[in-house]
Amino acid sequence: DTAVSQTPKYLVTQMGNDKSIKCEQNLGHDTMYWYKQDSKKFLKIMFSYNNKELIINETVPNRFSPKSPDKAHLNLHINSLELGDSAVYFCASSQGTGLSYEQYFGPGTRLTVT
C-alpha cells in the first residue's frame, strides 16, 4: 500500500501551458508539503498545509498554486510553465506540524518543460 502517492510520475509539456500534479496520502496525516528538487538534487520546500490551511509559503512564483480539497490531498497547479520549472516535485506528509513528526515523501513527479 502506497503511503504517499503522486500522479503523474512523468510530465512533459511546452512552455506556457498550465499543468497540475496530484498528491494523496493514506496515512491519516494532518500536514502535507510540496518540495522542488532541481537538476543538482537540491531539495527545497515550497508549501505546507495543515488541515487544509496554508502554513508555509516560500518565495515561490504565484504561478504555483497549491490546492487542498481535503486533508488527504494536496494538489499543485502551475500556470504559464517556464523552462526553469523543470524539476522533480515531491509531495510529503507528516502527522502534524512540528519536526518531531517524520515527513514521508512520495515518489516524485519529474516535470520537463520544453
Add this chain to the structure above:
Amino acid sequence: QQQVKQSPQSLIVQKGGISIINCAYENTAFDYFPWYQQFPGKGPALLIAIRPDVSEKKEGRFTISFNKSAKQFSLHIMDSQPGDSATYFCAASLARDDKIIFGKGTRLHILP
C-alpha cells in the same frame, strides 16, 4: 545564503569501509537535525535524526555525531554495503517553523 553546508558532494567507499558525510549549519536556533536517504527514482526517506541536547545517536550501522559548539554534525555508516549506495541529505530545522532546510546532498557509491 546556504544555511546547511554538506560535504563531500560525492563519495566512493569500499564495501566494509566507513562512509563519513559532514554537515555544518549557521543558525544556532536550529533544534532538529535529520538525515535523509534517497535512492534513484524515489523520494527521500528519513534515516536517522538527532536533537542538539545529545552528542551522538546510533541506529544499527548508522551514527550521527553532533558538535554543538562547532555547529557541525556528521553521518557515519559503518561496514558500508553496496545497498547503501544512494544520495544522503543532511538537514536542519526549527520545530516551530515546521520547515526543513536541506544540504545539497552527497552521492555515495559503495564498491562491491
